[in-house]
Amino acid sequence: MAGLEVDYPAGGVDIRLSGSWLNASIASIDGNIKEIEGRTFAGPARIDLTALENLDTGGAWMIRRLAGKLERNAESLSLSGGHPGMLDLIAALPPELPEPESEAARRTLFERTFAPFGGQVMNLLDDMVQSFNIIGSAVRGAQLKLGRGSGLSPAAVFTHVEQMGVNAVPIIALMSFLIGAIIAQQGAFQLRYFGAEIFVVDLVGILQLREIGVLLTAIMIAGRTGSAITAEIGSMKMREEIDALQVMGLNPVGVLIFPRLLALVIALPLLAIVANFSALAGAAVVANIYSGVTLEVFLSRLQSAIDTSTVVSGMLKAPFMALIIGIVASVEGFKVGGSAESLGKHVTASVVKAIFVVILVDGIFAMFYASIDF
The missing domain is CATH 3.30.750.24 (STAS domain)
Known part of the structure; x- marks a missing residue:
């Protein structure tokens, strides 16, 4: 007392x-x-x-x-x-504690107005620099040299392909089946007023194969696999396992990131193919039930509605989207600090940024295809 x-x-x-x-x-x-x-x-x-x-x-x-x-x-x-x-x-101890000076009072109106925007621009530039650094370090760190025993481990790649691709097949197939069914139902409902329900096959085929299939698959992978990559790398960084790799003389980017990037580039196009078949199957079922379009008529109309360019234009996007998801997830993973709050923050940022960039890239591809009439 x-x-x-x-x-x-x-x-x-x-x-x-x-x-x-x-x-x-x-x-x-x-x-x-x-x-x-x-x-x-x-x-x-x-x-x-x-x-x-x-x-x-x-x-x-x-x-x-x-x-x-x-x-x-x-x-x-x-x-x-x-x-x-x-x-x-x-x-x-000091006799008196100084009064904390308000940061807003120290900054001018111009600074308070444009500083947040400038900070976001600088963060974007830092992310771009780190992304290019990850690409270069991943390729260099893989040490793909013929005749060397210390190269890329195929077991690591196949393990990640199984986790990112094979395990994602059920949810991708179910989601795409429902999306294809919904597009077919809504398209048939609107086209019925014009007596052109058969063109719902063209609608589903072109829309799914050119845009929706690979885009929704990439969004699902960004949320499922991108968050997992960020959480894994962030946890390793929190436990100082990445520092341990550097002490051992290993390149953390080449050891951790390159197998994941390669597995994503392999898995995402294959999942996009699964998504396309599932969506077309869902559309065929709904077209048959809702509009009376038989499977033979559906396939015949689909064959005349699409061509090679329709399929290729969609599949060309998949490797680029896979790289974007992997790089964004890796960049956010390396930003994780020493707290669980930081891990959650960067996992959320990884998913949001990856989805945004994937949609942006899809729009760029759409404009590019339109400009070359592809």
Whole structure:
């Protein structure tokens, strides 16, 4: 328990401290301390620490605050008694804590308006630089040299292909089946007013093979696999496993990132093919039930509606989208700090950025195909 005795001899003040001045026990005497701090003394002020038993930073700060006030409000101030360590702790603290200056007050209106935008631009440039660094380091770190035993491990690539591709087949197939069925149903519903329900086959075939198939597959992979890559690399960084690889003389990017990038480039086009077949199957089922289009008619119309360029234009996007997802996920993984909050933040950022860039790249491909009439 913190103790405080005060005498007022000859216009001065004598303060004797006793007991344990700890953070948990000083609240009861804070009012008495503030009352002394608010008075002015014509004589000297003395603080006696002889009976003080225990002291922590909270108690030392209260004594230092009291001493600072008495230095200004009394003729003189003296501290006596106490353990030397207590005196050192009290002396190490400032008499008053500075008021925190508002950051908004220090910045001009122009800075407050454009600084967030500028910060985002600089972050984007940093991400681009790190992305190119990951691409170069991944290729170099793989050490693909003929006749060398220390190259890319096929087992690592096949393991990631299984995790990213094979295990994702059920959800990709189910999602694409439903998407194809929905497009067919809505298309047939609208085309029925014009007596052109048969053209729903053209709609589903061209839309799925050119755009929707690879795009939705890439979005699903960005959410499923991109987040996993970020979480894996971020966890390794938190546990300092990446630093351990560097100490061993290994390139972390080549060891960790390159197999994942290669597996994504292999898995995403194959998943896009699965998605296309599933969507067409869903469209065929709905067209048969909803519009009476038989499977033979559906396949015949589909064969006349699409050509090689329709299939190729969609599949060409898949490797680029796979690289984008892998690189964005890796960049965010290497940004993870030492806390679980940082890991969650960068996993979320990885998914959002990957989906945004994938949609942006799909739009760029669409404009490019239109410009060359492909």
